[in-house]
Amino acid sequence: MEDLNKILITGCNGFIGQSLSENFNRKNVQVIRSSRNIKKEDYDCLKIPFKEHSILDAINLYKPEIIVHAAGTASVKESFFSPEDDFNNSVIPYITLLEAVRKSKQRPKIFYLSSASVYGNTDAQNIKENEEIKPISPYGYHKFICEKISEEYSKLYNLDVINIRLFSVFGRLQKKLLIWELYRQFRESDKVIIKGTGNETRDYIHVDEITKFIIKLYKVNTDQCLNINIASGEGIKIISVAEKIKSIMKSKKKIVCLGNILKGDPVYWQADINLLRELAGPFTILDIEKGLKRCIENWELENENSNIN
Numbered sequence: 001m002e003d004l005n006k007i008l009i010t011g012c013n014g015f016i017g018q019s020l021s022e023n024f025n026r027k028n029v030q031v032i033r034s035s036r037n038i039k040k041e042d043y044d045c046l047k048i049p050f051k052e053h054s055i056l057d058a059i060n061l062y063k064p065e066i067i068v069h070a071a072g073t074a075s076v077k078e079s080f081f082s083p084e085d086d087f088n089n090s091v092i093p094y095i096t097l098l099e100a101v102r103k104s105k106q107r108p109k110i111f112y113l114s115s116a117s118v119y120g121n122t123d124a125q126n127i128k129e130n131e132e133i134k135p136i137s138p139y140g141y142h143k144f145i146c147e148k149i150s151e152e153y154s155k156l157y158n159l160d161v162i163n164i165r166l167f168s169v170f171g172r173l174q175k176k177l178l179i180w181e182l183y184r185q186f187r188e189s190d191k192v193i194i195k196g197t198g199n200e201t202r203d204y205i206h207v208d209e210i211t212k213f214i215i216k217l218y219k220v221n222t223d224q225c226l227n228i229n230i231a232s233g234e235g236i237k238i239i240s241v242a243e244k245i246k247s248i249m250k251s252k253k254k255i256v257c258l259g260n261i262l263k264g265d266p267v268y269w270q271a272d273i274n275l276l277r278e279l280a281g282p283f284t285i286l287d288i289e290k291g292l293k294r295c296i297e298n299w300e301l302e303n304e305n306s307n308i309n
Contacts (some may be wrong), residue, residue, distance in 0.1 A: 004065055004215065005067065006033070006064040006066075008055070008067045008068070009067075010034045010035070010055075010069050010070055010097060011034075011035060011069070011071030013037060014070060014158075015173050015175070015207070016113060016210065017068075017070035019037075019210075020068060020211055021211065021216075022285070023208060023211040032046045032058055032156070033047050033051045033097070034047075034049070034055060034058070035047075035049075035071070036050045051096075052100045052282060053305075055220075056100040056104055059074055059100060060105050063108075064106075067108050068110075068268050069112050070093070071094075076117060076139045076140070076300075079139035080264060081137035087145075090146065091146055091149070097230065102157045109161075109162070109218060110159060110160065112147070112160075113166060114144075115139070115143045115225075116163045116167045116203070116231070117135055117141050117266075117271055118135050118144040119134070119140075119266070120134040120135045120136040120137075120266060121136055121266045126271065126272035127272055127274075128229075136264055137263075137264035138266075144231050146162045146163075154224065154225035160222065161225045162222070162226045163172070163299060164213075165230065165271075166210070166231075167230070167271050168202040168231075168294075170204055170205075170295060172207075172294070174207075174295070178238065179245070179292070183245055183299060184248075186245055187303070192242060194257045194258065195258050195260050195262060196258070196265070197259050198242070199238070199239065200237065200238050200268065201237055202222050202269050203231040203233070203236075204231075205230065205232050206287075209230070210230060214282075215237065220280075224231070226279075228276055229271040229276060230273075230286065231270075231271035231273065233272070234286060235270030239255065243255070244292055248293055258283055
């Protein structure tokens with residue numbers, strides 16, 4: 001992995017942060033995990049509190065080549081109910097991290113995990129990084145604020161920062177959002193409810209692919225802060241995702257679409273990933289059906305084990 005020996009991951013108790021921690025640990029990269037609430041894990045890693053002085057000391061002591069900032073909020077819906085909390089739990093922690101890096105003796109490459117929510121509703125068939133930014137939720141606005149803060153620290157303090165605009169991420173450790181909710185309903189409910197029309201499109205990517213792209217982008221030399229879409233580059237209707245899960249689970253349950261318009265949710269999402277291909281070089285992306293099978297097999301195994309216990 002070209003001299004990648006150590007990585008510091010914030011937000012390590014969240015779905016993406018924990019997934020990345022496990023993946024890099026398997027690749028024999030030393031993982032330094034930072035979170036407000038440190039939990040005991042079943043694999044070996046260093047754990048530090050999410051405080052500026054603790055992060056600063058860890059950077060100087062362990063000298064990680066990469067920092068991935070996965071800390072922050074994860075719910076568009078909840079950001080409407082409490083925009084102040086969303087700001088305080090999204091923007092402020094990121095400044096805390098950047099201040100620690102600024103004051104340190106090291107200059108690791110920083111990956112800020114942003115979101116396609118910064119684009120909001122767009123008429124673009126394939127959303128490029130230079131698309132107009134027009135978020136439609138506090139969550140999206142705060143992600144964009146963090147992107148601009150990345151730009152600020154990159155320009156003024158010579159920090160090497162890449163803003164990764166993640167589209168719809170799914171994976172084994174996920175226990176909320178659409179794919180998990182559809183799986184849960186197919187397993188537990190009489191019928192499966194989709195709150196929207198079902199014709200909304202999303203661009204899904206398995207969480208393991210993020211690890212791959214971070215490794216590929218690690219050696220990219222830039223003289224400015226970059227915004228990069230990470231997605232499959234393929235849009236898929238929500239109803240089609242539900243049908244795929246139904247088929248994998250061999251279910252006969254009826255799928256019902258309520259047709260509601262959900263506040264803060266865009267209608268169509270499909271990423272243009274040409275910049276990613278240009279910078280990361282040749283790659284293949286895990287097919288959504290294979291990714292769904294991987295998740296469902298793990299979730300079913302978890303259910304079997306919990307029933308045994």
